[in-house]
Amino acid sequence: MSVTFWGVRGSIACSGPDYVRYGGNTSCVEVEAGMHRVIFDAGTGLRPLGLKLVAQQTKTVDIFLSHTHFDHVCGWPFFAPAYDKGTRINLWSGHLHGSGLTTRSVMMRLMEAPLFPVAEDVFQADISYRDLDAQATLVPAPGLTLTAAPLNHPNGATGYRLTFGSRSLVYASDHEHQGTEPLPSLLKLAQGADLLIYDATYSPEAYPAHAGWGHSTWEEGLRLAIRAKARALALFHHEPSHTDDMLAKLENTAKRAGAKHGIKVFAAREGVTVRV
Ligand SMILES: [Zn+2]
Ligand SMILES: [Zn+2]
Numbered sequence: 001m002s003v004t005f006w007g008v009r010g011s012i013a014c015s016g017p018d019y020v021r022y023g024g025n026t027s028c029v030e031v032e033a034g035m036h037r038v039i040f041d042a043g044t045g046l047r048p049l050g051l052k053l054v055a056q057q058t059k060t061v062d063i064f065l066s067h068t069h070f071d072h073v074c075g076w077p078f079f080a081p082a083y084d085k086g087t088r089i090n091l092w093s094g095h096l097h098g099s100g101l102t103t104r105s106v107m108m109r110l111m112e113a114p115l116f117p118v119a120e121d122v123f124q125a126d127i128s129y130r131d132l133d134a135q136a137t138l139v140p141a142p143g144l145t146l147t148a149a150p151l152n153h154p155n156g157a158t159g160y161r162l163t164f165g166s167r168s169l170v171y172a173s174d175h176e177h178q179g180t181e182p183l184p185s186l187l188k189l190a191q192g193a194d195l196l197i198y199d200a201t202y203s204p205e206a207y208p209a210h211a212g213w214g215h216s217t218w219e220e221g222l223r224l225a226i227r228a229k230a231r232a233l234a235l236f237h238h239e240p241s242h243t244d245d246m247l248a249k250l251e252n253t254a255k256r257a258g259a260k261h262g263i264k265v266f267a268a269r270e271g272v273t274v275r276v
Pocket of ligand 2: 153
């Protein structure tokens with residue numbers, strides 16, 4: 001599989017000279033697995049990804065939302081394939097069970113007057129809004145398995161494990177650790193993963209002032225990676241106040257800590273592709 005980071009920022013998009021190296025778009029990760037495309041989250045990074053997919057004439061896409069907080073869905077109305085008649089899009093979420101809401105009803109609200117100038121019927125693609133059970137296992141395409149698990153986040157969020165051949169990656173944003181014992185469902189999801197993409201919004205020093213906001217730290221990501229015997233850890237959902245210089249320092253500290261356990265740690269950067 002190849003994994004491309006189109007948006008690595010959390011909470012709100014950032015631009016300017018302090019956000020050049022790591023990037024300012026919000027959550028969006030593209031996975032190419034054989035002929036199939038899977039996208040995790042629809043933050044502002046979805047817009048440039050959509051332009052690439054149209055240029056490449058990709059006609060089938062599955063998008064799995066971690067949840068529907070604004071930073072994870074605000075790229076959706078600007079996703080060019082949604083305006084292309086010949087494209088089929090499955091848009092999934094798994095955190096709405098018991099809320100009386102569905103993926104469709106929440107995504108409709110995004111484009112409701114007076115918040116947006118045009119309604120969802122402007123889309124031309126064949127779009128299926130789909131709800132999955134937060135513990136489901138699906139086969140989005142032959143040879144590709146997706147397993148879900150609930151995360152700890154206000155209003156709920158879903159983590160995903162994607163397996164293709166002998167390789168697995170886990171997407172776990174947004175999530176707040178609880179104490180030092182990993183969430184059992186997430187520990188199981190991350191077991192032996194080749195790559196764990198994890199919510200490292202806060203520095204370990206800043207975290208206590210933000211307990212309850214639903215986010216975690218690189219230290220807890222590394223703790224989970226060690227316990228799960230993951231091979232690599234990508235720090236993700238960077239805090240908007242973390243400039244390139246601050247992120248480089250955090251990344252270095254985390255990298256050194258990971259190396260002691262044989263785990264490759266890096267901070268996700270917009271535009272970078274990694275092989276899994
Ligand atoms: Zn978020
Ligand atoms: Zn969130």
